[in-house]
Amino acid sequence: MIIIMHSHVTDEEIQGVVNQLKSLDLEANISRGIERTIIGAIGDERKVHKKSLQALPGVDSVIRVVKPYKIVAREWHEADTVIDIKGIPIGGKTIQIIGGPCSVETQSQMDLAAEGVANAGCTLMRGGAFKPRTSPYSFQGKGVEGLKMFRQAADPHNLPIVTELMDVRFLDDFLKHGVEVIQIGTRNMQNFDLLKEVGKIHTPVVLKRGICATLSEWLMSAEYIAAGGNHNIILCERGVRSFEKAYRNMLDITAIPVLKKETHLPVIVDPSHAGGDATLVPALSKAAIAAGADGLLIEMHPTPCDAWCDADQALTPDSLKGLIDELRGIAQVIGRDI
Amino acid sequence: MIIIMHSHVTDEEIQGVVNQLKSLDLEANISRGIERTIIGAIGDERKVHKKSLQALPGVDSVIRVVKPYKIVAREWHEADTVIDIKGIPIGGKTIQIIGGPCSVETQSQMDLAAEGVANAGCTLMRGGAFKPRTSPYSFQGKGVEGLKMFRQAADPHNLPIVTELMDVRFLDDFLKHGVEVIQIGTRNMQNFDLLKEVGKIHTPVVLKRGICATLSEWLMSAEYIAAGGNHNIILCERGVRSFEKAYRNMLDITAIPVLKKETHLPVIVDPSHAGGDATLVPALSKAAIAAGADGLLIEMHPTPCDAWCDADQALTPDSLKGLIDELRGIAQVIGRDI
């Protein structure tokens, strides 16, 4: 930790910082420059509250020199993490495409969806039984009944299922119905009690980025899960909020190479929620693969115009199949496969 | 609802929209302009998914003409809502100042804090027993034991207590310990299951704005609580995320007059979390009162430098008292009192 003092700092103020550091079991290294005095704190800074130093007299700013996350950091674990989901690896050379509808509606819709997903070349299936909706008057999902429908639709195609958990009270149902991948949604990225619960099990977790979360906050949320013992974490970039009104969210493509440096966890992208528009999905999907994503989470609906939510962002089964064919070419060029 | 068609729209596409509207029990009013054809949908648009129309061929964009929220809207309830908390009104002519530490640490810290809060002129006390922390390695709060300490400290001063609920599983404890005001924090503004639970009781709720939530999303979260039957909702602006790095969050002062037009609910401001720095609290507090806020939520700690979290944003008991005296003058000028 580095403590930069104000320009007119007094010896007394410097001593105050040194004393505080000592009480925190840190050594102080004082360096008096021409315009500023700087104090380096030597020791394990992760235990120290930056703010308890910032409040001291004479302190201008406090800068951490080590990352706040540890288990999820590339620095501590150099090799890529590859997560095995019933034999399907996420995070390795092969890129996985997860397809499916926004929400579970009916058994026949799910059956058709599963068939479309499998035919298109997807290896996992997505679908929401519990839906986080901005309005209390919107369809809130089929709940546990939806989990059953999903299971029944996916099993004949051997598709592991990915579905969102919003409330700790339903975790047992998720385990009971053998959900292979639990999704933690955007709005719950910092629902720390939920993160702690999924940290206690070993089911792989897709952790979506909060709508305005920094990469550091997102990795700290992953660290919550990892600290509990569950290291099977897949990060999912899904667009962030910006000033632009021409489309829904701004896909943060730069996050992909930056995360690949910072963490060993797999990174996938949801182009459907990012753009909020089916016509944007092909360009965003290609960009994500080209930038190094380990997978995609794409919305597909047997009949998009009839979808009960997010109708205009779902692809048809045919268009998803066509897109995956194109993506395969890009994957090959960059030395991967789909 | 207004549906704006593409410039080269066909009669078939127009008919498609009309048919879809009919199936949704809405009438269509077609208006052919020089450059665009526009279709007005007449009927109750709250039932209709904007997106199920947006996905139809020939549609350029769909615009709602009524607000998505209803119970919380000023349009439906013209008079200001005044919430009674053990005889203390929030939302009326009198501005209430809620003071207290970021987190409950020890009984003696809380006892001193309660004394400071009462002496300064605050009418309610804040303090966190359950703390949402970005890092899993940071102090997570005293939990239920903290609720007891808080209760014991506040009661001798007749201070109703305001404290954050993060997990539905602790709601019973909150009720058991007679928490007078439940705070829903920034990170849980769209934790819809939590909102539904506090919607089922009648305890007043302080609903903090999400770090990047639009006013419309925030009011929709309030609508979730209200739709359950709990109309005792206090909105709390606490700064939003921006590109600026010179301070922590950007206090959205404009939100105050805009909310006052849009909703009848009381609006308070948290200048401590907004600026993230005790030296900014006086200016932000004065601005909030001048702009029409119904109250403030200010961090105060008996000995700020020793605080276990957010040390550099807490005022001392004396500085809080001095600030409230200044605020009283501003309140009088704008026809209110403290």
Next chain:
Amino acid sequence: MIIIMHSHVTDEEIQGVVNQLKSLDLEANISRGIERTIIGAIGDERKVHKKSLQALPGVDSVIRVVKPYKIVAREWHEADTVIDIKGIPIGGKTIQIIGGPCSVETQSQMDLAAEGVANAGCTLMRGGAFKPRTSPYSFQGKGVEGLKMFRQAADPHNLPIVTELMDVRFLDDFLKHGVEVIQIGTRNMQNFDLLKEVGKIHTPVVLKRGICATLSEWLMSAEYIAAGGNHNIILCERGVRSFEKAYRNMLDITAIPVLKKETHLPVIVDPSHAGGDATLVPALSKAAIAAGADGLLIEMHPTPCDAWCDADQALTPDSLKGLIDELRGIAQVIGRDI
């Protein structure tokens, strides 16, 4: 134009709007819905100030139904614009890579740079003789002398040059030295007097996006140039400002497919300024090509560590060459070439 009236609107207020529309040569179409009255204005709304209607009593909001830009809109010109720069087409099937240093430093630096650029497979060369720098104490560019050095370095390789014009007073020098492509930088995207001047000539213009400009504002700036008669406009996405601190700017990859729908102008991407870090350039370049960009503007310096500005974002000649080879593969997969 659609005028949505307040819920408690009076007949008098409706009549006021109708009268105002008549005075603006527009016809009014009144539609009384269940909750709202809506007035459609029929006629050429481009002449009308939205705000002169918004200020009228009883008006809730005013919505435009046609785009504010015309010459640059795809709606008015369906085919892609292909700009010919000394025989090099921008905007057609072939993707062009423009390489070169951030700034012109010395003749030998530029000679080496030109050689590297040509060898790598670039077809145009970039370099700044006039530099917009945040600090008045930073190197401000070589000025007119720099243009001469640039010319002398590029000509032996038949590389047309792309260089930034910051001040209308230097336009004659740019023309005198035969600058083939004039760059209007991020900070000048809404320097309307500068836009008007480059609108009067026929030299192709690279118009960079403002650091926080919406796509609509950016297209309006292009319309400024086009309205003057210069239709040779190339849009350059270079990242926008966001809340994220882990890298410099957020590359708006979604802007590419959205612009391709909205406008017929070529769209290129500057991955160097977007990420602000040479190690991010390969991933961002691949993503941009995969998403449909018509070209790239990449920083390359013969010896990056010695660069006088933006040292850490420049590629070496070798790494640029290697990158272009990879990009060629992606271009082929999506049916284009480099």
Next chain:
Amino acid sequence: MIIIMHSHVTDEEIQGVVNQLKSLDLEANISRGIERTIIGAIGDERKVHKKSLQALPGVDSVIRVVKPYKIVAREWHEADTVIDIKGIPIGGKTIQIIGGPCSVETQSQMDLAAEGVANAGCTLMRGGAFKPRTSPYSFQGKGVEGLKMFRQAADPHNLPIVTELMDVRFLDDFLKHGVEVIQIGTRNMQNFDLLKEVGKIHTPVVLKRGICATLSEWLMSAEYIAAGGNHNIILCERGVRSFEKAYRNMLDITAIPVLKKETHLPVIVDPSHAGGDATLVPALSKAAIAAGADGLLIEMHPTPCDAWCDADQALTPDSLKGLIDELRGIAQVIGRDI
């Protein structure tokens, strides 16, 4: 300057940084911590490019310890700057209100406006003769003829005039017509050639904040003017771009106390452009004064509904007068006057 090295840094990499620092006339202080090695650079870091160090092998990040601005910094000039404009002080105990229309339209409009402004209690008058408009098809201002009308209207009331300069080529006209305060608009905050030109004269300058400018960038733009010799600079906060759609811009009220710490220059606020709506002006004006602003720039039009631009954000003469009376009360409470 502090250089933080990667965790697996080699001795060779450390030596590389030390050598680079030496070549820049800086001394190196090496501190080896448990997890990181940190190198402190001692000497005048303002001459050094952060990026030329960041690009070196083994470097993780580089942090400046001194501010990039100097003349405008409070650190270098402790007392508040008070600017004298024909006897009217800006930056002292008295708060100045600058009123007037968005744009100069006709002589009679300006005559009425000047009368209204003077009657309301304003001490300076604003109005645009050159208008930066997003659309090339919108009214672009009356130009030099407008300056004359403005002069003629303001003189009988002894109102110094504040008006925007967009193009260096018109500076002589501004001087010829005795413009007392030159406004540099939001879109030109980083038009460095324009800043350099107004830095060469002594006419006071109102420097508006860029739509997305950080406080540091804004102060650097002020430093450009100051570096040229013109220290008569007034900073004007006018709202920044955000994700919120419920109003035009987000007024950054926190900027006021932060700027007051960072700089000795006066800070005023433009509540009209911030909110973009006349009904928001009173709340934002009160908040700005309460937070410590030295003045306000408020739009007023004799007949707002007829205004040629920004009709819905102008106050009437009467409402401006009423507002200033209210503001006077707040000024007194905080120990100032209007």
